[in-house]
Amino acid sequence: MGKKVRILLIYTGGTIGMVKDYPSGTLRAFDFKKLVTYIPELSQLDCKIESISFKQPIDSSDMNPSHWVEIASIIEKHYDSYDGFVVLQGSDTMSYSSSALSYMLENLSKPVIFTGSQLPIGDLRTDAKENLITSIQIAALQENSQAVIQEVCLYFEYKLYRANRTTKINAEHFQAFSSLNFPALAESGVHLKINRNYLLKHKKNQKLAVHKTMDTNVAIFKLFPGFSRELLHGILNIPNLKALVFETYGAGNAPTDEWLLSDLKEAIKKGLHIVNVTQCSGGSVIMGRYSTSEELRKIQLIDGSDITSEAAITKLMYLLGSGVSHKSFRTIFETSLRGELS
Template identity: 45%
Template sequence: MISTLEFSSNPKASILIVYTGGTLGMDYDENGSLVPCDFERVVARIPVLKELNINLSVISFNPPIDSSNVKTEHWVQIGQTIKDNYAAFDGFIVLHGTDTMAYSASALSFMLQGLNKPVIFTGAQLPIASPRSDGRENFVTALEIAADRREGIPVVSEVCIFFNHLLLRGNRSKKVESHHFDAFESENYPALAEAGIVIDYNYTALKAYDPTARLIFYPELKDDIVILKLFPGINQKAVSHILSTPSVKGVIMESYGSGNVPHQPWFLSMLEDAVNKDVVVLNVSQCNGGNVIQGKYEASSALNRIGIISGRDLTTEAATTKMMHLFGRSTDPQEIKRNLTTAISGEMN
């Protein structure tokens, strides 16, 4: 059910807010404890919303969720909401907890193909009830960006995260802080905008607006994947358990540096056996600014021969959600491998 806050008879934009929950939307209950609150209480804490000349409509998750409980069906719910209301609004704000925001923004970037309007995720490190909450500035600036147009064309036409003065491409983002306001980074792609006294857009980094694009929503996601994080001393039994799980169709392998892995025969043999059984293995770097270059060092040279896919500069969040998306669209491992090496939403260089 949509509730509408009409602050202007001649607004510069109409924005739909998808309120999922998270730290931003927490307030004190009668016992003085912080609990998720309804959106009306969020608005009451940010009276400046009435001065933005933007009309707001809200769809709330009931009940609001902690982002650590986010599942693929929540991504489908957010995407379906945007699809169903796409023609009626100029842009969309998703209020979301920070812990899994980069996963959700990445997922939506793949699910919403042909997007030509802003979908901006934001949230807070401190609850809106806190006097020092970062939620007010994050929310207000995200709204201004979502409403911003040049000659009738939206400045932003992709899925983004706005947090602590920076607008980042959603599928390039990663949460890196839990105790400071600068919670997100985008090491392998420049910021799309920086908000100071004015909002300074990096037009060369923004996705180009395509007047011919038409939104296509892909709700199918397959979660038969695992993440294999390498560490010194990882043993054969653990790797065997992960790679031989019957339901697993895809593996995100978090390797060292530029894609390096242990070159013990047992490890490489297990990877090769998995690939021969049509398990798709995608190699991404553990480094925040990592870029996999298979074959650069001896420790990764065998991976090309085995059939491991290089994830190049994909984040783990983008790699995970992209693989879920591709398995939802195809059952052909070779087609999935080809698409994993091709940028479909600006997620990789």
């Protein structure tokens, strides 16, 4: 009999790590060392589960790049000792965190599964148990002593997604996330179905490289009818701003006002990287399809294709932090690094 697969749970905070104190009705964090007490079904999994928690668990609204670095460092430190990792955090910023980790963990050959819940573990109708149990089960999947999943994923409500393809779409339903531009990597029903054709493959003989410098001199500007030149000017002239996610209409369209194009062109000339990303939940930027986006193409906006805003902003942080040269920045951004682009 082979040795048991080892899974490390990393608890950062969030609803999934809470239990209800019924006499008072308040929520409190529970001790992950007693995880099997709360979820006895875990003892049926043929793997060894251990856990580590942030010293001060945080609400996901407080999540920032320093916490991403902490998660990446924990994985780096324990990478050789475990076969898979399950990261637990609040759902509000999970798409940002998991997208960031997908870039930070280069040459990943083991699963890193993000999950959480809409209701605490002790709640009668909780989704926490299923999300956690199946995330661990997926993280433990092995074939020929190799992990089946070799990328950063997000599991929620019976579906496993590529993390950097996800967006939180609902604050109330159990199906809180969607991946509108890329199919689910796995679906959990009576059987666990893995869609192998969509999985990222690890390049052999490539060691894990962990990138811990994320440059936060970035911003997102969402177009809306009636936005003023003064507003755009204020955004484009933020001190030390290096890159901007420009959320356009539909397939990458924007107003054709002469001042808009001239201001964007001037900002790009001064060295600002501007990425054209659709503000639609699904679909892709296709600059040049309509005349309203042809001018954006001419002034050299970076083509965001079908990337999500969450994956775009974290990719900008990663590339800027990695010291990518100005000359090659556009080409590298428009290249799929971790499956974030079609």
